[in-house]
Amino acid sequence: MKYDTNLFLEIIESIPGVIFLRSNSLDGINIRFYTGNTGKLVKIDCTDEYLYDDTAIGYLTQLGLDDLITSLFPTTINSICTENPD
Amino acid sequence: MNEIMKKQPSVNIKFEGGKVHIFWNFLTAAKKKDDGGFACYIPAFDIYFSATDKETLDKKSITLTKLYFDYFMNEPRKGFKNLILDLHKLGFKTKHDAFTIKQLLNNIHINSKFKSCGEIPPSFKDALVEENESEMAIEVA
Numbered sequence: 001m002k003y004d005t006n007l008f009l010e011i012i013e014s015i016p017g018v019i020f021l022r023s024n025s026l027d028g029i030n031i032r033f034y035t036g037n038t039g040k041l042v043k044i045d046c047t048d049e050y051l052y053d054d055t056a057i058g059y060l061t062q063l064g065l066d067d068l069i070t071s072l073f074p075t076t077i078n079s080i081c082t083e084n085p086d
Numbered sequence: 087m088n089e090i091m092k093k094q095p096s097v098n099i100k101f102e103g104g105k106v107h108i109f110w111n112f113l114t115a116a117k118k119k120d121d122g123g124f125a126c127y128i129p130a131f132d133i134y135f136s137a138t139d140k141e142t143l144d145k146k147s148i149t150l151t152k153l154y155f156d157y158f159m160n161e162p163r164k165g166f167k168n169l170i171l172d173l174h175k176l177g178f179k180t181k182h183d184a185f186t187i188k189q190l191l192n193n194i195h196i197n198s199k200f201k202s203c204g205e206i207p208p209s210f211k212d213a214l215v216e217e218n219e220s221e222m223a224i225e226v227a
Contacts, residue, residue, distance in 0.1 A: 024156060029149040033157055041172060043154055045135035045146065054117065054125035054209070058134035 001075070002050035008059075009046060011068070012036075018063055037064030092217055095130035095204035097178055101195035106166065106226045108155055111219035114147040115210040124214075130204035132176060147218045159224045166226070167191050178202045195226070 009032070012018050021033040021041075034042045042062045045055075053073050060069045098109040112131060116124040124137045126146070133150050137143035158169035170190045178200035180186045189196050206215060 022157065024153050026153055026156070027145070027149050029146055029153065031150060031153045040132065040175070041157075043131075043133050043150065043157075045133075045150060047146070048136060048138065050136070052119060052123065052125040052136045055134045055136045058127065062132065062134075 001053045003053060003056045003072070005046050005049055005051050008051060008056055009044070011072070012059070012063060012065065015063075015065060015068070018065070034063065036062065038062060092215065095178075095202045097173055097200040097202075098198075099190075099200075100197045101226065104225055105223045106159075106195075107221065107223045108159075109219070109221040110151060110155070111217060112147075112151065113204055113206070113215055114143070114218055115206050115213040115215050116143055117210060117213045127207070127210055127213075129206055130176065130178070130202045144216075144218075147216075148220045151218075152220055152222060155222055159222070173200055176202065177204070 012034070013020060018034055018036045021035065023030065023032045025031070028047070029045070030047045032044045032046050034044060036042060040062055042059060044059055057069050057073055060066070092113055093111055095112040096110065100107045112128055114126055114128050116126045116137070118124060122139065124143050126135050126137055126143060127133070128147065128151065131151055131154055133154065135146050135150055137146055155169065158165045158172065161168065170187060174187060180198050180200045186196065186198050190198065206213070
């Protein structure tokens with residue numbers, strides 16, 4: 001499944017604690033840099049109109065927004081839990 | 087399960103001719119999706135991305151890591167120091183790590199090679215894994 005990139009960016013940028021640092025592009029590839037609740041530098045590829053669920057979930061984990069993963073991707077999380085019941 | 091031996095991810099820093107030359111190699115893990123695209127991850131640099139096809143996957147692998155280094159190296163004052171600190175945070179270590187880090191943070195230009203374990207996470211255990219490398223050179227103050 002895919003998620004709209006611009007919508008995803010709007011959502012994360014509305015979360016307190018998520019800070020947009022800078023954007024850049026090279027050879028048609030666009031990137032935005034953020035920090036979140038984990039202290040990591042999060043590098044978000046915003047080149048394409050859509051992101052795969054896995055990619056978006058990766059970004060949310062890096063930003064420390066685990067609660068949002070469950071809200072935005074309940075189906076994906078359920079299938080992961082089914083595959084890995086532990 | 088991918089049992090093929092891959093090169094350990096590394097970042098090689100050399101000071102030469104008034105420039106800092108950075109060479110890096112890394113692994114990209116890519117999960118094939120039903121529509122033919124790929125959900126991808128570069129463990130050493132902790133970069134997730136999506137790709138519509140193999141050609142885009144290969145291009146983004148290189149370009150996104152270049153943009154990562156560019157983020158630091160084009161910051162006029164503290165860019166290089168912040169890069170060293172971030173590489174360390176990502177898990178890159180060098181021989182005589184504490185000494186080397188201290189030298190670099192104090193603007194002492196010593197050539198260094200950082201290595202990372204860059205493990206493929208369980209969520210990408212059955213993914214296609216490929217090696218990539220790139221380089222850049224920037225003038226140092």
